[in-house]
Amino acid sequence: MAHLVPSRHRQLDFFVADILDTVPKDDMTSMEHPLFALKAGDKRVRTYERTGSIVTVKPGHDGCATIHDKDVWIYCISHLVEAINRGREDVGRVVRFTAYDFLVTTNRDTSGRAYERLGDALARLSGTRIETNLATDGQRERAGFGLVDSWRVIERNHDERMVAVEVTLPDWLWRSVKAHHVLTLSRDYFRLRKPLDRRIYELARKHCGAQSKWRVTVKTLHEKSGSAAPLRNFRGDVKKLSDSNELPDYRVAFDSEGDTVTFYARSQNGTKAQIADLFGGLKMANRP
Template sequence: MAEQVALALARLEKSFLRREKVISPVERQHISQGKSDKCSIEPPSKSNAIREFFLADMFDFSLKCDSNSLQAPIFSLSTKLDTRVWEWRSKDGKSYIRVVPSVLGRATQHDKDILIFAISQLVEGLNRGRADAKNRTVRFKAHDLLVTTNRQVSGDGYRRLREALERLCSTTILTNIHAGGRRFSEGFGLLDKWRIVEQSDSDTRMAAVDITLSEWLFSAVRSLDVLTLDPAYFQLRSPLSRRLYEIARKQCGSKPQWTIGLELLKARVGSFSTPREFRRKLRAIEIGNDLPGYQLKLDAGDKVTFYSVQTAKPRNGTKSGRIDSA
């Protein structure tokens, strides 16, 4: 039986490299159990080393995000076309990020899901010692990404995925923030490129996609300059709620609490709302209490405090519905 499995894996590798097919996890399980000779999605480590891409085929992984995009408001909170140039500087003035959108609009907070998915898979691959995790081009099944990120698996879902890929490629970043110990001063896109490598048999929807991360993002992955996100992150529908959770995760972490002024938080979030409107939205999220692992409280002096759930202030209120974007 072991010899049959070995032969099947050898046939797989030849077939895989020739057709660049993405194999289902069900077939991977069958071949590992000697039930099928079709193919396995995870060839031997020697084969991984010669790939020019990382195959995102794992289903048991924790969510990871690069720490720099948790700190700075790179992504738009708007659900509509956003062509405004955004510049952020740290409080000490030493770090800055300038985000320049194209005519397609600035990459959104929901577009970031694609990067989180790819980074999470790459970090898990590195932790498992996979040789192909050294590649910054990631291949994934579109269906797997849609399901993992809590998106609709429909024609509209695939269309939105394509639009997100276009915005990630065309949004230009200029920064002096270190990524993985390196300093970047040139402009670059969040993705270098993307392409559809396989179409669905039944229609024109994409089945498998290649994305190439920018060197800035990949440097963070390679140096493991990442933080783990709560699995409930993709359940948050409001872009503002997601951004507030990211700030709490970066600044508060496992500490009991962290406090920031309303105006500074507004800048850190990247909101274009008026102070009055931003305050109203924070109140709604405070009542909704939907930040996984954290709670926030806005006091009368416009101080916002994030509490970890272990030390969170008790208060009344039930979960609210979807919150409008900032």
């Protein structure tokens, strides 16, 4: 199975094409921590601890928000950053948009079921709660928040089709956007079919950054991903992703002997780093 789905909207009207000119952005905190579930219907309370930070994810009645639900976040963050960059003064944590623009921008179909799924995603985002401990000025603070504070939609009376959407982002996320604690994503992120591929991409984007490569053990990548799959199954999924060479922005090199994964940027520096590592490995193998 291909890791990338086709682009669903090749012929776009002028307004939506202008919307697509907005560069996808993601929040750096959520890229580091597995706040979003990789499977729909996940109602587990999940706790992750790394380097003294504890993050607990508590699902709502409809289950935990999934990484595909996160597209709403990315869409909102992207437009806020664009508005700030343009010097607009009417920017805040309340974001208004049309459902159709969201569906097209995030490479979804525009069927009636797609509108229903957007409503379901908003409900899960609102219901999912995050608790974490934050260290500031020598003190540690425990805080809780939702993935969105509130949302509402306006529907047409004759077919109940969702028309306009309003989302109020949590204050901490709005502060993160204002501080430009965001990273640019590939537009092909929305074409990634599998939830795990999306999670691995954002981890690579967060940790590789402007570097030519990022090497990580499979065990650590498994922990960071938030995957509930056994390590052996996760290892197999990573190998398939490496073999496909379809991850946007990065080439994935799986080392079965060292049980590590290296992400090389799809750039000249990334290519040089991969060649250097290849020749370095050959020299080690040929040592008497």
